[in-house]
Amino acid sequence: MAGFGEGVEPPLGAVMPEGTRFIGPVGLAANWRPGDAPSDDDLATCVACGLCLPHCPTYRLTGEESASPRGRIAAMRAVADGRANVDATFARFMDLCLECRACEDVCPSHVPFGRMMERARVQIEPLRTRRARFVRWLGLSVVLRRRWVLSLGRRLTPLARPFLRKRVRTLVPGGGPGRRVARTTEPEGPAKGTVALVTGCVQDQWYRPANRATVRVLARNGWRVIAPRHQVCCGALQAHNGRLSTARKLARRNLAAFRDADWVVVAAAGCGAHVKEYGDLLGGEEATAFSARVRDLMEFLDEQGVERPGHGPAGEGPIRVAYHDACHALRAQRIKEQPRAVLRLIPGVEIAEVPDGDRCCGAAGLYNVLEPDMSDRLMEQKAASIASTEATIVASANPGCTMQIAAGLRNAGRRLEVLHPVELLDRAYAAADARADDR
Amino acid sequence: MADVDAARRELEEALGTTEVLSDPLALTLYARDAAMVEGGCALVAFPHTVEDVVACMQVAARHALPVVPRGSGTGLAGGATPIGDALVVVTSKMDRILEVRPEDRLAWVEPGVLNLDLANAVAPLGFTYAPDPSSQQTCSIGGNVNTNAGGPHCLAYGVTSSHVLAVDVVLPDGTVERFGSEAPEAPGYDLRGILIGSEGTLGIVVGACVRLTPEPPAVRTMLLDFSAVKDCAATVSSIIAGGVVPAAVEMMDHGIIVAAESFAHAGYPTDAAAVLLVEVDGLPEAVEAQSRAVENAARDHGVRTIRVAADDAERALLWKGRKSAFGAVAQIAPHYHLHDCVVPRSKLVDVLAGVYEIAGRHDIIVTNVFHAGDGNLHPLLSFDRRIPGTLERVLSASEQIVRLCVNNGGSLSGEHGIGLEKRDFMPLMFSEVDLGAQACVRAAFDPEGRMNPHKVLPAGARCGDFAMARGTDAAQAAQSIPEGSWI
Structure with missing residues (x-):
């Protein structure tokens, strides 16, 4: 009950039954x-x-509070108020979160849920088994932080494939990455400015063609593109998995690596969302100013304008493209119209909206490996929704989503090509050039 | 002392171990709804079927556990706040739309179906489910039935009671009963009407037959902006006095406009003292005539600008701000308290002035966002509970606001229900005999007093009071009720 002092008649509605209290x-x-x-x-x-x-x-x-943003916050509040402990139940509630940040996007009070969840994950880290901690340390603090180890890992995948857990095997695409993108790529005419590309870890090892397409498209549109060699992993996965101090170290190194560019462009939504939050993560003027120069690739292309391709990417006929909204683009960066606008410039491209397209595909960084059951249910939902659009191509601007969706479609027996949207634009330019050469 | 452990084992056997919660932290998450009071519970169960709910009721009856039904937990009066050894029965997993019959304009749904999901599911058929609480994206039909929920469009279409033809209910002893019928008028007493708005005190709603409303052929949404609250409020009465009953007339004052705009980016005029969001619908000619009447009424009261939504996208945007207003108030302060009193439209100007005066006197920030068309106020008192003494000022201000409304011929609740937070106000409107009569109705359904105890009726309300006052045999009957049972 509220305190009204002695002899003071409390107002109506101030006296609650025993066993209840006003929140706070x-x-x-x-x-x-x-x-x-x-x-x-x-x-x-x-x-x-x-x-x-x-x-x-x-x-x-x-349908359970513990698996909802409101419930997770209530659990955090219970610990903050000293009414509960950081225990296995608490860890379970936090682990089941995708960190897709849909809640943040729809919250009328701007609750910074992503930030709270990252910190709650730091809290639960010590509760993990030694083995789980070792695996996470190996993956997040060793492999991702060192490009050569990651590259070695990728090279060993074909050999290791039979020994990998089945779900990892289905997720990881085969094939070699091809050439790395050049340190500097000059545009044909005068440069409009310098764009530094965040090449990413997973993106650069398994989806390097998307990075090469990015460089070609930017250069064609008049930008000098640099790919600083001393850049490191952006730190998103570390931040989402209870390793904020590692994430801060990585962020500081990237701040230095990208110092010279007018713009910092990221083609992977998960990385982009995180790099844009360096200001929040590190604090201070330099980090905040840096974050202001960061753009998602599709956002950048839409903002700055691109040459309209004279030809479609595949012959004359229309192609139906299902655009997949990555949560870390749609929610964390509020990017929705920009990639669609760019794709619409391509002759013949028809954009199919995916039903419930704003629902996470279940990839969510490491989630598809750590929480396979929930992830599979979301993957199946997503694959069915995409298949219902009758598109032949899926455009996805985040490597995690791309892996997940490709696996989901394969499991469902659907043959759709999953590409980065910039690859479509790049193919259209190439098709137009080939046609010009023919003449 | 109830044997909670035995109850848990029996529930786990009936529902499966994953569908029963007993971990203290998990229980904490069900200790409150969206109101300001927190309680506690012993067990949480997630039924999937009517049989599961029957099992819950039987187990609770065997072990004398209080039962608290819960939908999505968006209630604003503490109606779903459990107390003590309660078993919370959550209907969120009973979320199937069982049958849609456009030719009969009805649908059968389970209680956990979300209001907006139902509206979206019937939209392709040209129908809607008319009651549209601001929390419609989250709140469930079961919860709507239990609070007799309203919403902006209930001005012209009526509240939940007008849109529910029948309800299937599991009573406290585990029997399943249907109240009402698919037929438009059921003979005999309207027991369906008693169930609607009963706030979980009579049984658990496990199914509802809802009326579907055809989408109007034409809709026009207007935003009218005023530089004085009183002009805005006076416009409301003028519109309706002029013979037009719009589909919705919503008012938002300055504080809410600013908070909602920061989230929705609807282009609300953030320098306005108040705005009215008015929607008219019907045949195109009627819409035209009604809009003119609304505009004229607004001009008479010095409206600054009138913005008409050009298309569905703009219309949705104008509504998005309104419907997220409650959630947006944490931008002002972390806690809020409100009572959804209703006053006659003609008293809106005076009562609103009184609300601002009371809040000012108690040094509390008040913002108003409400269903102005039916005089259903929502004065949101925003505060930070962490600052000592604030809660006391808020509660004092709340009481004075409620008294002000009742003294002006108003009522305690338009749609949120009485729940826990408003139960002690009931004597402001009802005599002891009235309350006793209500307690008798309750006892007829729940003689052991285990359904959502402490809610709706104030602590002292007894069926016996009514019987005594009547001086009939019922008085003796009431006295023969076993000692220790709660009525």
């Missing part, structure tokens, strides 16, 4: 462990209205 702190110390934790001010921004619930893919599938 109960005067206990927080039960957070040392290190990063969700801040009280962030937690206070949620009024528990529940408007996020239907937009949360895991709530949609389970």
